[in-house]
Amino acid sequence: MAGSANRTYEGFTAEERAAMKEHAQERKKAARRGSQAEKAAEAERDVLAKIAEMREPDRIMAERVHAVIAATAPVLKPRLWYGMPAYALDGKVVCFFQSAEKFKARYATLGFSDLANLDEGAMWATGFALTEVTPEVEERIAALVKQAVS
Template sequence: MAGTDSSKYEGFTAEERAAMKDHAQEQKKAARRASAAEAAAEAERDVVEKIAGMKDSDRLMAERVHTLITSNVPALAPKLWYGMPAYALDGKVVCFFQPADKFKARYATLGFNDPAKLDEGEMWATSYAVTELTPEVEARIVEVVKRAAG
């Protein structure tokens, strides 16, 4: 590719490698679960435990986002996805909460994957930076997640 120096590529960051390891463990754990009800309950516990282990600012925000989504969009099932709290419809991740600390980012992110029904013309947002959860931001999160879930 013109204009790139491939000798500078240093591979995945430690955070990216950790996320891939998290995902592999999540897949193995999910495969071992016996029933759908057991899987759902265990997946929810996994999400709550992951949130509890976050640093304060990320944890407080993730706890509130988790409550907003599970209370207002019950069709979405909590699960871990690459070590992040995520919410799935029919097993496919619709949205996820990426804590700022996960990839040493400036802010936490509420992100959406392809199954999210957010299409608006030729261009639309697939992630939102979240720096504070005001009542207005919370209302917007509920509105966007409801729309994404269809």
């Protein structure tokens, strides 16, 4: 690649390192949990606690996203994923909410993994910027989540 010889690898950002540490802690905590029901209940408490820690407007958006996903696709189970609220099917993350503050971004993101059934031709979106969760946005989130698990 032209010009790449002058670039040096600077490693992961502090935010990326923190997310990786959170992921390692999440995996250790999950391994220590008891029954499936206990795991699910504790995982949801963890997600709600993480959302409660967020500052506005991220917290308000995450609360709405959580409620929409829970109502639209109860088959998705909440869990933390790299310190972010995520929603999994059979233990594998299908979608997640990334606060703007977490990576010092301009906007929050609703993201979907490659497991989400969003395929549309040869190219489709898997990440959506969120600046506000209005009733119209809630409808769009519900439609995307419903399609993702179909």
